[in-house]
Amino acid sequence: MTSSEQRLATIRGDTPPRRHNARTIAALTGNPGCTRRAVLDGAGVDKPLLAERIGFPARFGQSRFAITRGNVFEAQVKADGGAELLRLVAERLGVPVPAAASWTDLGGRDDVTGREERSAALLTAALTGPAPTGTETPQADPAGGTDAAALFDHPLLGLDVAGRRVYLEPDLVAARLGGRFHVVEVKSFAVIDGQADPAKLAAAAVQSAVYVLALRELLAAGGHDPRLVSHEVVLVCPADFTNRPVAHLIDVRKQLLVVRRQLDRMDQLDVLLTGVPADFTADPADDATALVDSLARVRANYAPDCLASCELAYFCRHEAGGQTGTLGRPVREALGGIDDIDEVLALAGGDHPADPERAEAAALLRTAARLRADALGTPA
Ligand code: SF4
Incomplete structure (x- = not known):
């Protein structure tokens, strides 16, 4: 067993691995930027069981x-x-x-x-x-x-x-x-x-x-x-x-x-694993609070599409509350680098960012807010 295989087995724990099928492989293509998903799927973690264990059961699949x-x-x-x-x-x-x-x-x-x-x-x-x-x-x-x-x-x-x-x-x-x-x-x-x-x-x-x-x-x-x-x-x-x-x-x-x-990216899991805390585990048999803490330490990339393709979607959506990613990938990409919805609203409302890199985004947001106000006939 290679060190990566050993590591994945440790992440999975004692719960039997879940096998991929065409649907789960297809779903992997839906969010290629999500390290959390790649690692959990690579380790064969039973994600439906995990989601249930942490209180966010999956709600998709055929009746x-x-x-x-x-x-x-x-x-x-x-x-x-x-x-x-x-x-x-x-x-x-x-x-x-x-x-x-x-x-x-x-x-x-x-x-x-x-x-x-x-x-x-x-x-x-x-x-x-x-x-x-x-x-x-x-x-x-x-x-x-x-x-x-x-x-x-x-x-x-x-x-x-x-x-x-x-x-x-x-x-x-x-x-x-x-x-x-x-x-x-x-x-x-x-x-x-x-x-x-x-x-x-x-x-x-x-x-x-x-x-x-x-x-x-x-x-x-x-x-x-x-x-x-x-x-x-x-x-x-x-x-x-x-x-x-x-x-x-x-x-x-x-x-x-x-x-x-x-x-091919899944085949390079050893590279992805270098960015995951060494003691990260996700055995659905573990304590729910410990599992939530553990998951929070691995980078996710929530988008509304996750709801149709990943068993952890309700957990990740809850975790991403208040972030631009919850509004969809186009919104997140358009606001590149500004993850927090409150910050977006503050910049649109006239706040001047301390970070000069945000100045351009702030100017665009103010313009968008003004155009919206003009269109609706409301004060900017
Ligand atoms: S639901 Fe969470 S773990 Fe699954 S792909 Fe989306 S962000 Fe990643």
Whole structure:
């Protein structure tokens, strides 16, 4: 065990580590400047448990109803060996709909190492050879081409995050359609008049990019060209207010760059750890007051976006009360260097800063306050 691994294990304490998944990896990209999050996630600290322990339980995640509805929609879309799904994906990719495709179910077993190996073997074999054995629907054209399409249900992919193996399970990987692998994600949020909720769409794009990255690394590890995995992901959602599935293509190139950069940063946790107090620990089993004191010593970077992506958001928001960060990143950046809302208001009201570096910001704030007063017809 390296000294950094030892340090992370000490930070985590005796509570079992929490594994990353595509959602948590995607969430890492949401606040790359937060040391607190990077260290806690790198150490595998159970953040939902930690948040609960310190009195600020997380309040996001899908409801039981939404999860059930999502499972029902996915089962419906994948029925009949994925026949409807194959048509949707092929049509969206603009290739002829194959007469048949192999369907390989790689999900459901608990032995993650075995599942990862089996997934890797069968996905790699789909690059060159005939369809994997044990498929439910015989393929029409073992020699390749669109008729030899292969669908892999819930393959298990691996990705190294902060030195630890993380297992990821995309809904489906389609091989040999349009000459490449395509990640297919089935989501239960509706697409209404061709438009999906932008936040949900953005989250799905980042999660899908994580799968694309893992699949590319799998191919590269086998000596294959990672570009055989398309940067275009197929998203299948219910259309309008029905259960009728529609497929959309999302280009995740930008998300791939962001995820890769953040994972590289996680790999440099030893550098981040140099800025963290040597006795910092965050074992959810510890005393709540001690945990709050401990967390306060590691730099956070709260922004309202945290509420949708980090389990510690309510704690960090409470801690950041009165700071410009609580008003959002654009406000914080526009007020660069002035963190305190009271100070911002005082400068806007005419206070002259002792620090000359704040003089320019103070002049801009006074101008903004005067313009606002003019617009509202109130005294400045
Ligand atoms: S909620 Fe807190 S720990 Fe999580 S990303 Fe935001 S600032 Fe960092």
